[in-house]
Amino acid sequence: MVLPVDPPTRGERQPHSRGSDFSELSRRITEAGLLRRRPLYYTVRFGLVALALAGCVGAFAALGDSWGQLLVAVALAVVFGQLGLAAHDLAHRQVFSRRRPSEAGGLLVADLLLGMSYGWWMNKHTRHHANPNHEGKDPDVSPDILVWSRRQARTARGLPRFIGKHQAALFFPLLTLEGLNLSFSSFRALKSPSVKRPALEGTLLITHFVLYFGGLFAVLSPAKALLFLAVHQGLFGIYLGSVFAPNHKGMPMIEEGTRLDFLRRQVLTSRNVRGGALVDAFMGGLNYQIEHHLFPSMPTPALARAQAITERYCGELGIPYHRTGLIASHREALRHLRSVGEPLRAPAVD
Structure with a gap:
């Protein structure tokens, strides 16, 4: 689905007032106190994650060269x-x-603990937030491997053209490589201007992989080490994809020339996922994707209250607000992938 230029919106205010639509929502959110920092929440949350990481490392050291390490690999993927x-x-x-x-916290967690460049990811993610689902501006919908629109499919060459024919079926298998892809892209980006501290990030990334691979091959036999690596990185990639794919994939794409104000650009291209406390914990609050895009610095525990305010406000303006379940969100994303890949499956015309 591609948004047309200047799409009419049901119940839309006059053009001269559209700039104030987000301001009014921002006022309601601020008055509700939803932008205040939540130090206790993050202390508890990050403390639990740190304990889980320490538990995985301890279990890995205690089990030694055992097939039981595959359970540690599964747990470590979640961590x-x-x-x-x-x-x-x-x-x-x-x-x-x-x-x-x-x-400082981002460098520690991303580079040292995850093996992913904080500077590279920040640059990429900032561009995504500015223009979600915008062909040519959002790096998350560039046709690197998959195609995200029929126009991309019609012009695809090489690997995207080959994979795009069956990309819906290949989506989750490809996610098993996402963790390794992030690390590879991080090392490649160290030469890019987007990484402001290449020496520091390079040192942290190398330290991560020396400890990671050193630990694997020092404790496990080569066969077990490689299997641990496959299970851990594969499930980690699937976890990341399961968290981020439902947020925008299958929502309207924006073509060059489409004019949307900030509120509509963020709401129309994002999808919320309902499901309660379990989904909140699994997705880290990113299931409130609409509110996160509107207020990126809003602490996670405030997003649920912001969701109710935002949905009600969008209803007042007649702006479509999409919210669905976790399984349904993946169905919509996969249906979109299959649909946009259709031109690649069509028989060639002489």
């Missing part, structure tokens, strides 16, 4: 997913209001 969510919140200054502690 790495939670570390990724922690790095995300640090990057958005949800934890600290100041840049320096946010950056």
Whole structure:
């Protein structure tokens, strides 16, 4: 689905007032106190993740060269997913209001613990937030491997063209490589201007992989080490994909020339996922994707209250607000992938 230029919106205010629509929502959110920092929440949450990481490392050391390490690999994949969510919140200054502690925490969690460049990811994610689902501006919908629109499919060449034919079926298998892809992209980005501290990040990344691979091959036999690596990184990639894919995939794409104000650009291209406390914990609050895009620095525990305010306000303006279940969100994303790949499956015309 691609948004047309200047899409008419049911119940839309006159053009001269559209700039104030977000201001009014922001006022309601601020008056509700939802932008205040939540130090106790993040202390408890990050403390639990740190304990889980320490528990995995302790269990790994205690089990030694055992097939039981595969259970540790599964647990560590979940912990790495939670570390990724922690790095995300640090990057958005949800934890600290100041840049320096946010950056220090992000470098520690992303580079040293996860093996992913904080500077590279920050640059990429900032561009995504500015123009979600915008062809040509959002790096998350660039046709690197998958295609996200029929226009991309029609012009695809090489690997995207080959994979795009069956990308819906290949989506989850490809996610097993996402963790390794993030690390590879991080090392490659050290030469890019987007990484402001390449020496520091490079040192942290190398330290991560020396400890990671050193620990694997020092404790496990080569066969067990490689299997541990496959299980851990594969499930970690699937976890990340299961958290981030439901947020925008299958929502309207924005073409060049489409004019939308900030409120509509963020709401129309994002999808919320309902499901209660379990989904909140699994997705780290990113199931409130609409509110997160509107207020990126809002602490996670405030998002549920913000959701009710935002949905009600969008209803007042007649702005479509999409919210569905976790399984349904994946169905919508996969249906979109299959649909946009259709031009690649069509028989060639002589």
